[in-house]
Amino acid sequence: xxxxxxxxxxxxxxxxxxxxITCFAxxxxxxxxxxxxxxxxxxxxxxxxxxxxxxxxxxxxxxIALGAVSIYRRKLRDGLLTTRRETPRRSIRKSVADYVAxxxxxxxxxxxVVALVAALLVADYTGPYVPNKLSFxxxxxxFGHTRTYGYILVVFWLLNALRVNARPRNDTVRLPAWMRSxxxxxxxxALGGLFFALCADPWLPLSFRFKFLTFSxxxxxxxxxxxTTYLWTFAGLVVGLRAANLERxxxxxATTRRRPARKVTVSxxxxxxxxxxxxxxxxxxxxxxxxxxxxxxxxxIGIFCLLAIGLNVVVGFAGLLDLGxxxxxxxxxxxxxxxxxxxxxxxxxxxxxxxxxxxxxxVAMLSGVLLGLPTLRLRGDYLAIVTLGFGEIIYVLxxxxxxxxxxxxxxxATGSFSVNVPGLHFALNGQALGDDLNFxxxxxxxxxxxxxxxxxxxxSKVGRSWAAIREDEVAxxxxxxxxxxxxxxxxxxxxxxxxxxxxxxxxxxGSLFPSDFAVQLSITVLILVIFGGMGSISGVLIxxxxxxxxxxxxxxHSFIDYQxxxxxxxxxxxxxxxxxxxxxxxxxxxxxxxxxxDADEGLGTADAMGAASEGPLS
Amino acid sequence: MASYFVLGIFTGLIYSMVALGYTLVYGVxxxxxxxxxxxxxxxxxAGYFFLHYxxxxxxxxxxxxxxxxxxxxxxxxxxxxxxxxxxxxxxxRPLRRRNAPKLTYLIxxxxxxxxxxxxxxxxxxxxxxxxxQPITSNMSWQVFGAQITAFDLVLLAVTAVLFLVVxxxxxxxxxxxxxxxxxxxxxxxxxxGVNVNSTIAATFAIGGFMGGVAGLFVAMSSQVDYNMGFTxxxxxFTAAVLGGIGNIRGAMAGGVVLGICMYVPIYWIxxxxxxxxxxxxxxxxxxxxxxxxxxxxxxxxxx
Numbered sequence: 072x073x074x075x076x077x078x079x080x081x082x083x084x085x086x087x088x089x090x091x092i093t094c095f096a097x098x099x100x101x102x103x104x105x106x107x108x109x110x111x112x113x114x115x116x117x118x119x120x121x122x123x124x125x126x127x128x129x130x131x132x133x134x135i136a137l138g139a140v141s142i143y144r145r146k147l148r149d150g151l152l153t154t155r156r157e158t159p160r161r162s163i164r165k166s167v168a169d170y171v172a173x174x175x176x177x178x179x180x181x182x183x184v185v186a187l188v189a190a191l192l193v194a195d196y197t198g199p200y201v202p203n204k205l206s207f208x209x210x211x212x213x214f215g216h217t218r219t220y221g222y223i224l225v226v227f228w229l230l231n232a233l234r235v236n237a238r239p240r241n242d243t244v245r246l247p248a249w250m251r252s253x254x255x256x257x258x259x260x261a262l263g264g265l266f267f268a269l270c271a272d273p274w275l276p277l278s279f280r281f282k283f284l285t286f287s288x289x290x291x292x293x294x295x296x297x298x299t300t301y302l303w304t305f306a307g308l309v310v311g312l313r314a315a316n317l318e319r320x321x322x323x324x325a326t327t328r329r330r331p332a333r334k335v336t337v338s339x340x341x342x343x344x345x346x347x348x349x350x351x352x353x354x355x356x357x358x359x360x361x362x363x364x365x366x367x368x369x370x371x372i373g374i375f376c377l378l379a380i381g382l383n384v385v386v387g388f389a390g391l392l393d394l395g396x397x398x399x400x401x402x403x404x405x406x407x408x409x410x411x412x413x414x415x416x417x418x419x420x421x422x423x424x425x426x427x428x429x430x431x432x433x434v435a436m437l438s439g440v441l442l443g444l445p446t447l448r449l450r451g452d453y454l455a456i457v458t459l460g461f462g463e464i465i466y467v468l469x470x471x472x473x474x475x476x477x478x479x480x481x482x483x484a485t486g487s488f489s490v491n492v493p494g495l496h497f498a499l500n501g502q503a504l505g506d507d508l509n510f511x512x513x514x515x516x517x518x519x520x521x522x523x524x525x526x527x528x529x530x531s532k533v534g535r536s537w538a539a540i541r542e543d544e545v546a547x548x549x550x551x552x553x554x555x556x557x558x559x560x561x562x563x564x565x566x567x568x569x570x571x572x573x574x575x576x577x578x579x580x581g582s583l584f585p586s587d588f589a590v591q592l593s594i595t596v597l598i599l600v601i602f603g604g605m606g607s608i609s610g611v612l613i614x615x616x617x618x619x620x621x622x623x624x625x626x627x628h629s630f631i632d633y634q635x636x637x638x639x640x641x642x643x644x645x646x647x648x649x650x651x652x653x654x655x656x657x658x659x660x661x662x663x664x665x666x667x668x669d670a671d672e673g674l675g676t677a678d679a680m681g682a683a684s685e686g687p688l689s
Numbered sequence: 690m691a692s693y694f695v696l697g698i699f700t701g702l703i704y705s706m707v708a709l710g711y712t713l714v715y716g717v718x719x720x721x722x723x724x725x726x727x728x729x730x731x732x733x734x735a736g737y738f739f740l741h742y743x744x745x746x747x748x749x750x751x752x753x754x755x756x757x758x759x760x761x762x763x764x765x766x767x768x769x770x771x772x773x774x775x776x777x778x779x780x781x782r783p784l785r786r787r788n789a790p791k792l793t794y795l796i797x798x799x800x801x802x803x804x805x806x807x808x809x810x811x812x813x814x815x816x817x818x819x820x821x822q823p824i825t826s827n828m829s830w831q832v833f834g835a836q837i838t839a840f841d842l843v844l845l846a847v848t849a850v851l852f853l854v855v856x857x858x859x860x861x862x863x864x865x866x867x868x869x870x871x872x873x874x875x876x877x878x879x880x881x882g883v884n885v886n887s888t889i890a891a892t893f894a895i896g897g898f899m900g901g902v903a904g905l906f907v908a909m910s911s912q913v914d915y916n917m918g919f920t921x922x923x924x925x926f927t928a929a930v931l932g933g934i935g936n937i938r939g940a941m942a943g944g945v946v947l948g949i950c951m952y953v954p955i956y957w958i959x960x961x962x963x964x965x966x967x968x969x970x971x972x973x974x975x976x977x978x979x980x981x982x983x984x985x986x987x988x989x990x991x992x
Contacts, residue, residue, distance in 0.1 A: 103812065110814035111913070114738065117812055392795050445977050452721045453976055455795055456926055460969035463923065471962045590919075594803055601796055636815060640807035646800025650793045651783040671787045678792035 087145065091138035098134015104640055105130060105633070182230045190222035193355075225351060232344035257311040264307020306350040309523065310343055349609070357511055364623075369511040372619035374576050377518055379599040379615040380525060380608065381568025386597065387606030387663065388529055389561035390541035390678040391447070392455040394593050395462030399566040401469060401588035402438055403431035403573025405476060408583055413483040415474055424488050424578040428571060435570025436563045443562035447555055451678060462590050469585035481584040485577050488513070510579050517571055526608055528564075537561060541678060542666060591639060598642045601649055604656025606663035613658055618642070693956040694949060695835040701948020702848045703910075706903035707925030708932065708940035709855065710773070710896030716872045716935035717892045720791060723798035724776045726922030727805035728769045728897045730915065732904025733820075734813060735768035736761045737913045740821040749823075758823045762847065762902050769901020770894040776801050777893040782886065810915035817914035824909070844906055851902060852941055855895060859937060864891050872935070920965055924951070927972040933982025942984065947971065 106117035195210050357368045378400065385393045410418050410427035422430075446457045470479045477483070528534055536557045539547035548554050577583050595618075603614020625633045625641075649656065655664040707729055714722040739761045749757065780801040784793055826839040859865035867888040870878035879885045907921055924947065932943025951967050975982065 104808065106811075108810075108814060109812045110816070111737070111741075111818045114813050386792075390792060392792055394799070445973065449976050449980060451791065452795060453930070453980070455723075456721060456923070457969075457973055457976065460923060460927075460965075460972060463920075464966050464969055467962055467965055471960075591803075594799060597796070597799070637807060637811055639803040640811065643800040643802070643804030643807065647780055647797050647804065650780075650789075650797035650800065654789060654793045667790070670790045678790045 087142045090141050090145070091135075094138030094141060095131070095134045097137065098131045101134065102130040104637075104644075108634065178234070182234065183227060186223050186227035186230055189226045190219055193222050193226075194219040225347060229344040229348050257308065260307040260309070260311020261304055262307070264304045264310075303350075303354060305519065306347075306354070309519070310346050310350075313343060313346060345609075349612075353515060354512075357508055362507070365507040365511070367619070367623045369507045369514065369579065370576070371623055372616050373511050373514045373518070374572050375596070375599055375615040375619045376612050377514060377521070377572040377575070378569055378596045379603070379611045380518070380521060381565045381572070382596050382600050383605060383608065383611045384525060384528075384561050384568070385565040386600050387604075387611070387660070388525075388534060388537045389558055390537070391451060391558060391561065392678075393458045393562070393565065394455050394590070394597070395442075395458035395460070395465070396565065396569060396596055397588050397590070397593040398458075398462040398465040399435040399439060399569035400573040400576070400592070401465050401585075403435050403570030404577035404583050404588070405469070405482075405573075406431040406434045406570070407574040407577045408482050408485050411485045413485045413582065415477060424485060424574060428574050431570040431574045432567045435573070436567040439563040439566030440559055443559040444555075447558040447562065459590065459593075462593055466585055466588055466590065469588060476583075476585070479585055481582045484581050485583070488578055507579075510575065514575050517575070521568060521571075522608060522612075525564075529606075529608075533557065533560065538662060542669075594639070595642060598646050601656060602645055604659040604663070607656065607658055607660035610656050610658030610660065614656065618645075690953070690956050691833045691835040693952045695832070695837060695841075697949035697952035698945055699841045699844055699948070700952065701928070701945035702844055703903045703906050703921065703944070704925045704928040704947055705941045705944025706848060706851065706899045706906075707922055708929035708944050709852075709937060710900040711926050711929040712932070712934055712937060712940040713859075713868070713892050713896040715929070717868060717889055718781070718794075720794045721798075721926065722776070722893075722896075723795060724780065724802040724805065725773075725896070725900055725925075726918030727802050727809075728773045728776070728900040728918070729904040729907065729922055730806065730809060730918035731772040732765035732769035732901025733908035733913045733917055734809065734904075735901065736765035736905035736908050737818070737820050739764040740823060744821045744823065754823045754825075758843070761823065761905055765901040765905040766898040767901070769904060770897035772805070773893040773897025773900070774890050776805075777890055781889075806916055806918070813913075813915060815915060817912045817917075819912045820908045822909060840910070847902065847906075851899060855899065856937060858895065864888070868892050924965065924968045927968050927975075930972060930980075931975050931982055933984040936982065936984050939982055939984035943982065946983070 103117050106120045109116040191210050191214075357365060360368065378396070382393065382396050385391050385396070405414070407424055407427045408414050409416070410420075410422040410430055411424055412418060412421045442458070442461055446454050449457070469476050472478070529537075536547070536552045536554075539550070539552055540554045540557060544554055576587075580587070599615040599618055600611050601614075602618060603612065604610030622638050625638070626635060653659075655667045659667075707725065710725050710728065711722060714720070714725070740757065743757050743760065776798075780797045781794060784797060824840050824843055829836050829838045831837075857865075859868055867878070867883045868891065870881065870883050871885055871888045871892075875885055878888075903921070903925075904918065907917060911917075925944065928944040928947040929940050930943070931947050932939030932941070934940075947968065950971055951964050954967055955961055955964065
């Protein structure tokens with residue numbers, strides 16, 4: 072019996088076998104990846120460990136299971152197996168759908184109860200960090216804190232907004248005209264933000280207690296209470312603005328077009344609810360975390376988000392590949408070090424780190440323009456390698472120009488942040504233990520306006536020009552779009568964002584080491600953008616937060632043999648897998664997704680690389 | 690001065706070998722194979738292990754050393770070619786099947802590069818290690834005040850032979866005809882009966898073999914390390930652009946020219962860390978002044 076007969080007897084064909092072998096090999100590879108570190112003297116150590124130790128066998132089993140499942144699915148698809156279509160899950164799904172679409176009292180009560188329980192749990196967590204939480208007594212006690220009521224409102228609103236979105240559109244309740252007007256929405260948003268700030272964090276200097284109601288909050292950190300109050304008010308204002316804007320846009324669409332040009336998948340309400348939820352997570356969640364995660368959320372997640380948002384302009388909006396992105400980050404950081412007098416060369420005037428931000432932006436932007444002007448004329452893949460070289464040059468210079476940058480040993484201490492203008496007084500000291508949150512809120516105060524700026528930029532003439540260049544550069548040029556100008560613009564905007572991140576990060580770290588600006592960081596930021604979905608701001612933020620969290624999580628919960636140096640293995644794998652299976656990213660922007668889809672069918676290029684249609688890429 | 694010149698030539702030869710891989714892949718696929726640095730690294734490690742296990746002691750006779758060196762060349766070349774084919778198979782082919790934009794190829798290649806780099810660090814440790822030397826002859830010759838060692842001569846001979854073989858392979862053989870056909874027009878070539886996928890795999894294998902041998906020489910002249918491929922590969926790309934990317938002879942000449950241009954200025958500034966800085970400045974300059982390189986671009990026409 073040869074192997075072909077053997078396979079036929081097993082009802083497998085060669086493709087199945089190949090799939091199973093691939094999966095098994097993947098399992099072994101995974102086992103090696105997660106095994107212990109080898110050495111040149113015993114290069115097969117991790118392989119041996121992978122194959123003959125108990126805890127990594129799990130990955131082999133994983134590989135085999137993956138193969139089996141793939142074979143099963145393939146057979147199912149080919150109609151080789153018959154399955155019962157009726158599954159009991161369907162009725163559950165149906166009842167959930169009924170609930171979601173329901174407008175009656177029952178649905179509302181269910182929503183309210185869910186909101187109540189969720190808000191109580193959240194309120195329990197929002198107390199200052201203590202190791203043991205989640206006791207029944209503590210949870211019930213949360214009724215005595217004002218923030219609980221704020222949370223109930225938010226969760227209730229969120230759930231209802233999500234439900235309204237799932238309903239058929241024609242039975243939505245119309246609000247009276249004055250409530251739908253723009254000033255009412257903006258004022259309502261701002262007041263709501265202020266109310267929520269009051270619920271969550273009192274900044275008023277009075278210990279204001281009712282008999283059974285405590286204005287809750289963590290009063291020993293006076294600074295960020297008042298800081299988050301600003302943020303919440305700003306957040307409410309932004310949500311109100313968005314509401315007014317969306318309403319206006321919906322009205323224009325309704326009057327100018329007979330039917331909507333594209334299917335609206337996310338309704339206004341849901342979108343606002345998601346904004347509010349995102350703001351809530353970004354502002355409130357960090358306070359509940361342990362000091363370690365508070366440091367992470369600034370140093371890993373916050374800075375990553377800022378960097379990723381900047382790179383998103385270059386990769387996502389303009390469709391260019393910048394691999395030397397971290398060079399601008401380094402330039403921003405060293406500019407800060409220069410103006411705070413931390414380098415061997417002395418500035419004409421010493422500045423506070425806060426005031427060196429404009430200089431950092433200027434330096435990063437100028438170097439972006441200087442690098443971009445000559446190289447952006449070239450084909451896109453040349454740009455990638457030139458920027459890679461630029462990043463390497465900055466790294467080499469930073470580590471070797473000892474009399475300017477202090478070399479690989481690191482600079483002296485950069486100054487701390489302090490601002491003294493009417494209405495805003497604060498001083499931050501990066502080295503102090505509890506200051507991570509303060510830096511985080513400072514970063515958020517930069518990040519949120521930048522987000523809205525970039526979002527509106529993407530929907531402006533500039534953004535449309537970028538889209539045109541991405542989709543077909545030749546056609547864009549022929550329509551009078553100066554593609555070089557817009558590419559340089561994207562490059563400079565990305566660079567200056569990176570410069571801001573450099574200042575904030577260096578002010579927190581205290582002193583700079585060239586190894587913080589190695590090329591690997593550029594690749595990491597690229598992965599953040601790609602994984603989340605290039606061109607989609609929310610996708611990039613969520614991707615950055617997820618990967619920043621994952622990298623920290625792996626260090627401390629090592630169910631596998633993970634070291635910090637291994638992270639590029641996982642990140643590289645994520646990069647390849649994303650490109651193969653979902654090039655538009657996890658939460659893609661709709662336009663980018665369509666571009667990738669069109670490019671698959673030979674329409675347009677989906678990047679600004681130029682000349683993609685030649686060669687055997689088809 | 691003369692010694693820097695000679696140093697430049699012989700370092701340039703290594704760059705030329707790596708540049709050949711870039712050029713072949715670029716000619717055929719019109720994309721930069723960012724993972725080529727890891728092909729070089731694979732060659733270095735394969736060579737290291739071959740030498741490590743075949744030369745347990747210093748006392749090996751001269752004919753045996755020659756055999757071992759040839760064996761090491763083939764071991765590192767073949768290992769690197771296998772890795773190059775795997776890169777093509779797993780990082781490029783799935784994208785090629787669905788006509789993905791160029792951006793995704795570059796990103797996928799960067800992912801492959803970092804994956805392999807870190808995997809090697811995991812597997813072989815993060816400490817660099819010196820390679821056993823099969824070339825221990827102390828003979829050296831003085832040419833215009835510069836010293837040429839036996840190692841340099843071996844490098845020159847190996848490069849020359851490999852270059853001639855590859856040149857013949859691409860211009861004369863059936864595989865080479867396929868490569869040139871795919872380079873000039875893939876669709877037509879496939880209609881003419883050229884198997885495009887296997888031709889591309891062959892291109893990666895040839896480039897990978899050269900890259901692997903270059904890796905062996907990098908390992909012998911310095912040491913093996915998991916990130917040994919990064920800088921040489923970046924400079925080799927510069928060499929490929931300098932010679933006109935897609936052009937085999939151009940890659941050869943570009944490597945040597947780049948080596949000379951990089952090392953001669955070191956004679957005046959006495960700061961060896963400026964090498965990559967000079968290299969990338971040359972890259973930017975070439976791209977600005979003459980983006981088609983010194984010898985023109987096309988694989989189909991000039992090779």
